[in-house]
Amino acid sequence: MDLTHSAQDEAFRREVRDWLETHLSGDFAGVRGLGGSGREHEAYDERLAWDRHLAAHGWTCIGWPEEYGGRGLNAARQVIFHEEYARADGPGRVNHLGEELLGPTLIAFGTPEQRDRFLPGIRTVEELWCQGYSEPDAGSDLAAVKTRARLEPVSEPGGPRQWVVHGQKVWTSLAHLADWCFAVVRTDPASTRHAGLSYLLIPMHQEGVEVRPIQQLTGTSEFNEVFFDGARTDASMVVGAPGDGWKVAMGTLGYERGVSTIGQQIRFARELDAVVALARHNGTIDDPAVQDRVTRARMGLEVLRLNALRMLTGPASATPGHEVAIGKLLWSTWHRSLGELAMEVAGAASLTAHAPPYELDDFQRLFLFSRADTLYGGSNEIQRNIIAERVLGLPREPKP
Template structure:
């Protein structure tokens, strides 16, 4: 794996850095650092305006092929873009699920009509998307999905959807939801599922925000009671949506993870500064844990680069070498441990809300600790990732399943 950058790559890095420095000013200057996991409630409308500003200047969907409105950037330059975006402390984008997940899925599996209808609106940040996968009885075990959809021929052909989804990020702020639903009666597991595109603003859809420990409500329950969508808004063949759903999950752990590492580095550096300020760094145990976290951060970055290089070289796949599952295990565990370390660095001060506050107003470290409890669950739990690696990569016997 060659970790050096060409002259063209260095020039592209300078271009991205210069553009961000020039444009994260004025009305946008106050958005630095806002948004992200556990903080998606922060300045949503303002971040939407920023995201549309990015689109107007060609900085959304940079990895999409040019014929679909993207820049057609290769892997290395995509990594550079995400790294520089994170280094600039630019606000978390509101269009991640559309740009990074659904868009590439439509490019890979969608019809020409679906691509023409949705990709330009995703690129321009005119329509926001959320993901309808998890259910009360089908979280990590996604193949247990019970949300149903049937094709009604009159008055015009439409899918009619009934069921419930849960932990649906930002459904209350989205226009559309991509839904994994069971469309073949009597089917089980990954058979008979379809990948549907469903508008949220309609009768038959109810979105209920879930209040979190962090004080926000970015997760939601979504109830479908006779919700409808056009018959042609099924991605891939009806009944074969599992392959589409798994393809989307492969895009979920793409190049943006390197930008995530830059964010982790910023959190780590801020925690070290706090430890120096309050004297916690003088504790040899805490100092050793901080050093270990720094080593883990660098290992995590190099492991992510190695995984992406194998994918780029065609050596990995959804099963393949398991790069995506390894990366998820590594970053989730590291980040969760950082949250715990932050509480230990804070000491007793970490047990009370923000000083001077009369309400439930968490500090950034308290919010990090509480939200990072979920790191090893959302996006594929640790148990599921280990099973994928054991069964599909190492070829070990399948885990016994209950009746």
């Protein structure tokens, strides 16, 4: 793994840095640092305008092939962009699910018609997406989904058909803002587990779709319950063949843990720096136990970076494999520990709200939201099973 950059790469870095410095000013100066996990409520309209500003200047979907509206940048330059975006304190992106998850999935598995229909709207940030995976009885165990869909005639038998969807999804990020949902549903009623699942694209603004926000420990509501009660989508809105939903969904999960995690780690580093600054301010940095935890956090962050770069060195055309489970297990555990360290450093002040009625400071929000890191996107237990069974070749875990 070569960690050096060419002169051309460094010139690209300067281009990105200069552009961000110029454009994260004026009307957009106030969005710096806003948004992100647990803070999706912050300046949403302004951040949406910023995302569309990025699109107008060619800075969305930079890793997509040029034929689909992207820049076709290699992994090294995508890493550079995400590093510089994080260093510039760019705001949380509202289009992450479309740009980083669904777009690459459609490029890999979609039909030409699906790409023509949806990729332009993702690139220009005109259509927003949510992900319909988890259910009340199928969280990390995605193969247990019960939401069902059946092809039915639109009017008379023999005419056009649509998928009619019934069921419930939960923990659906940004569903209250989304125009469309990519969802894993069961289309073969006689099937069980991984078989008989399909990957559907479902419009959100229709009768038969109800979104209920879930209030989190942070007081915000970026997660939602979504109820499908006769919701409809055209027969052509299945990605891959009916019954191939598991394969397509695993492809999406691989893209979710791709190059954009590099920028995530720079934000982690900024959070760690803030915790250290607080420790120096209140004197807890003199505690040997705190010094030890800070040192371990620094070392862990470097492990995250090197592991992510190693994961990105595979063939450019390859779908991310099971090794992405290692990355998810590493960063989620590290970030949860950082939240715990922040509370230890803050001491008694961490136990009361920053301001009434329930205004949290950055350290409290970090601690509370990071409790979910080891659960969403695949729990730590599931990641360990994947690594044990599919990477190390160990026997499958016994079923209860």
